[in-house]
Amino acid sequence: xxxxxxxxxxxxxxxxxxxxxxxxxxxxxxxxxxxxxxxxxxxxxxxxxxxxxxxxxxxxxxxxxxxxxxxxxxxxxxxxxxxxxxxxxxxxxxxxxxxxxxxxxxxxxxxxxxxxxxxxxxxxxxxxxxxxxxxxxxxxxxxxxxxxxxxxxxxxxxxxxxxxxxxxxxxxxxxxxxxxxxxxxxxxxxxxxxxxxxxxxxxxxxxxxxxxxxxxxxxxxxxxxxxxxxxxxxxxxxxxxxxxxxxxxxxxxxxxxxxxxxxxxxxxxxxxxxxxxxxxxxxxxxxxxxxxxxxxxxxxxxxxxxxxxxxxxxxxxxxxxxxxxxxxxxxxxxxxxxxxxxxxxxxxxxxxxxxxxxxxxxxxxxxxxxxxxxxxxxxxxxxxxxxxxxxxxxxxxxxxxxxxxxxxxxxx
Amino acid sequence: xxxxxxxxxxxxxxxxxxxxxxxxxxxxxxxxxxxxxxxxxxxxxxxxxxxxxxxxxxxxxxxxxxxxxxxxxxxxxxxxxxxxxxxxxxxxxxxxxxxxxxxxxxxxxxxxxxxxxxxxxxxxxxxxxxxxxxxxxxxxxxxxxxxxxxxxxxxxxxxxxxxxxxxxxxxxxxxxxxxxxxxxxxxxxxxxxxxxxxxxxxxxxxxxxxxxxxxxxxxxxxxxxxxxxxxxxxxxxxxxxxxxxxxxxxxxxxxxxxxxxxxxxxxxxxxxxxxxxxxxxxxxxxxxxxxxxxxxxxxxxxxxxxxxxxxxxxxxxxxxxxxxxxxxxxxxxxxxxxxxxxxxxxxxxxxxxxxxxxxxxxxxxxxxxxxxxxxxxxxxxxxxxxxxxxxxxxxxxxxxxxxxxxxxxxxxxxxxxxxxxxxxxxxxxxxxxxxxxxxxxxxxxxxxxxxxxxxxxxxxxxxxx
Numbered sequence: 001x002x003x004x005x006x007x008x009x010x011x012x013x014x015x016x017x018x019x020x021x022x023x024x025x026x027x028x029x030x031x032x033x034x035x036x037x038x039x040x041x042x043x044x045x046x047x048x049x050x051x052x053x054x055x056x057x058x059x060x061x062x063x064x065x066x067x068x069x070x071x072x073x074x075x076x077x078x079x080x081x082x083x084x085x086x087x088x089x090x091x092x093x094x095x096x097x098x099x100x101x102x103x104x105x106x107x108x109x110x111x112x113x114x115x116x117x118x119x120x121x122x123x124x125x126x127x128x129x130x131x132x133x134x135x136x137x138x139x140x141x142x143x144x145x146x147x148x149x150x151x152x153x154x155x156x157x158x159x160x161x162x163x164x165x166x167x168x169x170x171x172x173x174x175x176x177x178x179x180x181x182x183x184x185x186x187x188x189x190x191x192x193x194x195x196x197x198x199x200x201x202x203x204x205x206x207x208x209x210x211x212x213x214x215x216x217x218x219x220x221x222x223x224x225x226x227x228x229x230x231x232x233x234x235x236x237x238x239x240x241x242x243x244x245x246x247x248x249x250x251x252x253x254x255x256x257x258x259x260x261x262x263x264x265x266x267x268x269x270x271x272x273x274x275x276x277x278x279x280x281x282x283x284x285x286x287x288x289x290x291x292x293x294x295x296x297x298x299x300x301x302x303x304x305x306x307x308x309x310x311x312x313x314x315x316x317x318x319x320x321x322x323x324x325x326x327x328x329x330x331x332x333x334x335x336x337x338x339x340x341x342x343x344x345x346x347x348x349x350x351x352x353x354x355x356x357x358x359x360x361x362x363x364x365x366x367x368x369x370x371x372x373x374x375x376x377x378x379x380x381x382x383x384x385x386x387x388x389x390x391x392x393x394x395x396x397x398x399x400x401x402x403x404x405x406x407x408x409x410x411x412x
Numbered sequence: 413x414x415x416x417x418x419x420x421x422x423x424x425x426x427x428x429x430x431x432x433x434x435x436x437x438x439x440x441x442x443x444x445x446x447x448x449x450x451x452x453x454x455x456x457x458x459x460x461x462x463x464x465x466x467x468x469x470x471x472x473x474x475x476x477x478x479x480x481x482x483x484x485x486x487x488x489x490x491x492x493x494x495x496x497x498x499x500x501x502x503x504x505x506x507x508x509x510x511x512x513x514x515x516x517x518x519x520x521x522x523x524x525x526x527x528x529x530x531x532x533x534x535x536x537x538x539x540x541x542x543x544x545x546x547x548x549x550x551x552x553x554x555x556x557x558x559x560x561x562x563x564x565x566x567x568x569x570x571x572x573x574x575x576x577x578x579x580x581x582x583x584x585x586x587x588x589x590x591x592x593x594x595x596x597x598x599x600x601x602x603x604x605x606x607x608x609x610x611x612x613x614x615x616x617x618x619x620x621x622x623x624x625x626x627x628x629x630x631x632x633x634x635x636x637x638x639x640x641x642x643x644x645x646x647x648x649x650x651x652x653x654x655x656x657x658x659x660x661x662x663x664x665x666x667x668x669x670x671x672x673x674x675x676x677x678x679x680x681x682x683x684x685x686x687x688x689x690x691x692x693x694x695x696x697x698x699x700x701x702x703x704x705x706x707x708x709x710x711x712x713x714x715x716x717x718x719x720x721x722x723x724x725x726x727x728x729x730x731x732x733x734x735x736x737x738x739x740x741x742x743x744x745x746x747x748x749x750x751x752x753x754x755x756x757x758x759x760x761x762x763x764x765x766x767x768x769x770x771x772x773x774x775x776x777x778x779x780x781x782x783x784x785x786x787x788x789x790x791x792x793x794x795x796x797x798x799x800x801x802x803x804x805x806x807x808x809x810x811x812x813x814x815x816x817x818x819x820x821x822x823x824x825x826x827x828x829x830x831x832x833x834x835x836x837x838x839x840x841x842x843x844x845x846x847x848x849x850x851x852x853x854x855x856x857x858x859x860x861x862x863x864x865x866x867x868x869x870x871x872x873x874x875x876x877x
Contacts, residue, residue: 222419265453273453279441280448281456283528291533293455314528315441322434326427333424337417345416349423360430367437 008067015056018076022049025083025289029090032290037090044086044093048079051104067403070331073324074394077379078387080321084308085382088295092382099384103391110167110395115405117176117341124172128192131168134161135199142203146299147254148374149203162200162208163385166354167392169196169212173219174347174396186223190216201244206254207361207373213237215354222346255371271297275307275366279315286314301382303374306363321380322363325356328397335400348400351393445525450517452506456529457521459483463504463513465532466520467540472575472761473875475547477501478513480537485513487585493547494586496554499579499606500545500759507604512759515706516541519763519772535766542762544573544774552871553578556864561852562831563607563738564864566872569746569837569846571776572755574703575876576868579607608742609709612735613850616820616857617670618833619730621748624667624794626690627678628787634663639674641666648721652676652729655819667794668802670817672729679728684716687727691734694744694782695754701779703739704760712740730818738848741835744782746846748791749814749837752783792839799836803858807866811838811873815865817857832857834865845872 026045033041052075059065078100086093113119138161142149151158173189193216200209221230245252261269261276278294281287292311294300300308310318329352336345355378362377364370376386378393398404441448452461459465468479477497478487485504487494502511513520522531522538532538553564557580566576581603583589592600605611627634641658644651654672658665666674679687692698696714703709714734716727726732739757747754756777763772783791795814799805803815815836822831832854837846847865854860 218423221422222416225415225419273451276441276444277448277451277454278456280445281454281523281529283445283524283530284526285528285530287456287528287530287533296455310441311528315438319434319438322430326430329423329427333417333420336420339417342416345420349420353423353426356426356430360433364433364437367440369433369437369440 009069009072011056011060011068011072014068014072015053018052018072018079019049021076022079025079028289029083029086032087033090037093040094041086041090044082044097048082048097048100051101055104055108065403067401070328070394070397070401073327074379074391077321077324078391080309080313080317081305081380081382081387083289084295084301084305084312084380087290087312088301088308089382096382096384096387099387100391102384103388106167106388106392107395107398110392111398111404114344114347114395114399117343120171120343121176127168128172131165131172132192132195132199135165135196137161139199139202144204146374148205150200150205150208158384160383160385162203162205163383163389164392165196166211166215166389169193169215170219170347170350170354170393170396173216174343174350175223176341176343186220189219189223207365207375210361210373211354211358211375214357215350218353219346219350222349258371259368261368269368271299271304272366272368272372275304276368279307279310279318279367282311282314284314284316286310286312286317288312299374302376303362303372303381304366305377305381307366309380321377322359325352325359325378328352328394329356332397332400335402338402339400340402340405344396344400347396351396355390355393442525445528446518446523449523449529450521454529456532457517461505463506463517463520465537466504466513466517467522467538467766469501469512469520470540470542471497471545471547471550472543472573473546473548477543477547488547490547490551491584491586492551492554494584495582496550496578497545497547498582498585499608500543500550500577503585508606509604510606510609510707512541512543516760522765531766537766539766539771540764541760542764544568544575544758544761545577546575546875549576549868549871549875550578553864553868554580554582556867557851560854560860561601561607562850563611564847564849564868565608565738565742566845566847566868567742567746567757568844569749569755570844572746572758573761573774574757574759575845575872577606577608577759579605579611607850608738608848609703609707611738611850612710612713613738613831613833614820614822615730615734615736615741616818616831616833617672617730618741618816618818618835619728619734619736620667620670620675620818621791621795621816621835622691622694622744623675623679623682623687623728624663625694625783625787625791626682626687627663628790629690630682630686631678634678636662638662639666639671639677641669641671641673643673645673645676645725647676647680647725650722652722652725664794664797667816668798675729676725680721680725682728684719684724687724688714688716694747695740695780696734700740700743701756701777703757704774707759709739710737712736731821738850741833742846742848743779745835745837745848747782748788748795749839749844749846750788751785752781752788754779754782795836796839803862807862808836808838808869811843811869812840813838813869815862817862819857829853829855832861834861836865836869838869840877843873843877845869845876847872 029041085096138152145151150162197209197212257264257268261272265273274297289312294307294311332348332352339345358375361373361375365372378390452458464483469477502508502513506514520538553576561580564578567574638660643657644653652672658669658671661671691714696712699711723732743754756779758774761774799813799815818833820831832851834849849861849865851860
């Protein structure tokens with residue numbers, strides 16, 4: 001059995017540190033919250049920590065797993081996100097918790113599902129059809145919210161289908177070794193990708209469209225290794241994007257303030273400049289959870305959440321979050337060498353690269369190093385669909401590690 | 413399988429790009445942190461665009477000039493002190509760029525890169541600052557200026573501590589005039605500018621100190637010369653006009669009477685090169701170090717290259733294109749008093765944290781030897797002679813004052829009145845203070861600038877002697 005080199009982190013010590021951090025957050029939240037919300041906060045974090053412990057104990061004691069780096073990172077990032085949500089919108093903390101739990105459930109379910117690649121292969125076509133149908137439905141049914149048409153309202157619940165389709169995209173896109181040789185399968189994937197990206201374009205959700213396109217490039221490259229074709233695809237995509245800008249110039253207006261946010265201080269640069277001002281105000285260690293001011297700006301807990309982290313938790317914590325996405329990709333790359341099937345290698349790298357790319361768009365967007373596209377920061381931004389999708393994507397990363405299925409009776 | 417894991421390695425490229433981006437992000441954040449966090453939109457520090465949660469600013473005599481009460485900046489109760497210290501303390505909305513509240517925002521709010529604005533959260537206020545200013549001298553100076561525009565400043569010429577800086581026109585920060593930005597009569601001309609730090613004036617006869625210094629250095633027998641003043645003198649293609657007809661005068665008498673004929677002839681004899689060399693050595697055309705390290709001042713200018721003979725004659729009496737900045741002129745005057753050594757001006761004497769730790773204490777910074785001790789001593793004697801024999805010691809009783817007046821014609825327009833200037837210092841060891849007074853659009857200096865200097869120096873005497 002081949003395993004990636006390097007020692008696993010000590011679960012007990014890391015869990016202890018994580019719990020300590022969580023207790024600090026709870027204390028700070030409880031202290032500042034209005035009396036009516038205190039019970040909700042305690043329930044949210046009580047359940048969350050209980051689930052966290054249950055997960056680790058079950059995985060360690062029952063499944064006899066050893067490596068928990070990925071989950072520790074995810075639980076930490078989710079804690080930061082949940083704390084910010086509970087602090088800014090104490091009335092919505094339980095709702096966010098439910099989404100987190102569904103996400104963790106999805107994470108565990110997908111791990112189980114991915115164990116058997118026959119199951120995966122069987123499900124690829126239905127999942128692809130479902131994904132396209134979901135995006136199609138969004139296109140037809142959704143109304144514009146903040147300039148994009150990407151929300152579906154089902155019985156009082158609002159979901160962002162494109163988030164869930166990210167999981168489907170990788171689920172469908174990653175291929176097994178035997179399928180790799182077939183050009184037909186790649187063509188089918190290209191069609192699927194075209195449908196997804198196209199639908200997102202029509203929704204004016206350019207940030208997510210870009211994420212899908214990027215993931216498509218990663219998957220195609222990993223599958224074919226054909227740089228020339230990818231150049232061709234990129235060129236075509238670039239021309240397509242230019243055409244959109246020529247025929248729909250108002251689309252370009254959304255990105256006009258890029259690089260000029262200080263000149264558009266109170267208009268199109270409002271969110272970016274406030275993010276930078278308050279990020280700087282936090283210093284290295286932050287002003288403390290609940291003490292920030294960026295939280296009062298529109299979309300603070302979603303698009304601007306990195307600024308909230310900088311301001312309230314400090315630049316060091318924010319840097320740790322940035323490194324988390326790097327760690328997940330490094331983990332995926334290293335384990336892909338020993339993966340049981342090319343499917344796991346491609347899926348893990350694609351999922352980790354997707355999150356890193358999404359973090360790039362989010363963080364550099366709000367700091368004016370890239371145009372602001374309004375995508376979420378994986379695991380940290382508030383939003384049910386987003387957190388669910390992140391946890392499910394994590395299953396692909398977890399699945400690449402051979403030790404995940406080591407004692408589970410591998411069937412291949 | 414091998415090929416796939418090799419392809420996966422190219423993803424490291426992505427990581428490198430991402431880390432590069434993060435590096436740039438943190439570089440931007442750290443290098444701009446103080447500027448960004450001090451932005452007026454930062455509601456940690458500003459309420460309705462006004463600095464609200466900064467520490468106290470206190471004068472050296474213990475008068476609290478501004479403090480924070482209930483999230484609002486509260487200025488001193490004495491209106492005259494508010495008016496007199498407006499430009500140095502500054503406003504909380506940042507109109508007065510050189511004000512302490514603008515130029516020392518970081519210090520006042522206690523911002524640090526490490527802790528951000530956390531100190532403010534913890535203590536509810538930032539660091540406290542003690543200025544070198546004396547509130548009561550500022551009050552006296554403000555009252556002495558009356559309705560005039562201009563500036564008065566007093567500096568300890570040994571330490572560089574500014575005990576008085578007043579700039580007019582000024583306004584009451586508690587009741588800011590509603591017409592201040594719309595007025596067209598000119599009564600608020602340059603009201604947001606601290607004329608002492610940022611003003612530029614034609615020096616008039618105060619420049620004769622510099623011409624005299626150049627003459628002492630370059631004309632060995634200058635003290636044995638006599639000059640004939642017939643009310644005007646031909647230089648090159650034209651005439652330099654004098655303020656009077658002084659007849660035969662020697663060097664000292666020429667300075668006492670401020671004889672234009674004599675000094676135009678001296679300047680002409682010295683020539684552009686030597687005059688420029690002396691002026692540049694004493695800080696013309698170079699930016700002086702910022703006051704207390706933060707408040708930058710305007711640079712005095714002299715340019716005599718390609719000037720006609722007549723122009724050099726005019727320049728020698730301070731009436732050509734030469735422009736002086738009041739802070740620089742006070743530095744020059746102080747260096748004469750201080751044996752030729754120039755010191756940089758201080759406005760902040762101490763910064764204390766909310767925990768009472770002293771974060772900063774001012775010290776004296778020497779910025780150069782403007783004159784040799786011999787030249788300085790000679791200039792001092794000449795300036796002492798001016799006060800003793802010409803202006804009268806009654807203006808500055810017991811102070812052994814040295815000085816030079818100047819009346820600067822600033823326009824050919826006869827309805828425009830000249831600017832009056834006075835620079836001087838007490839040569840007493842027990843009163844090491846130098847003063848500059850600039851009164852705009854007035855009359856001859858002896859009847860406008862000197863009486864103001866007299867009132868202010870008397871206040872300095874009663875405070876410090």
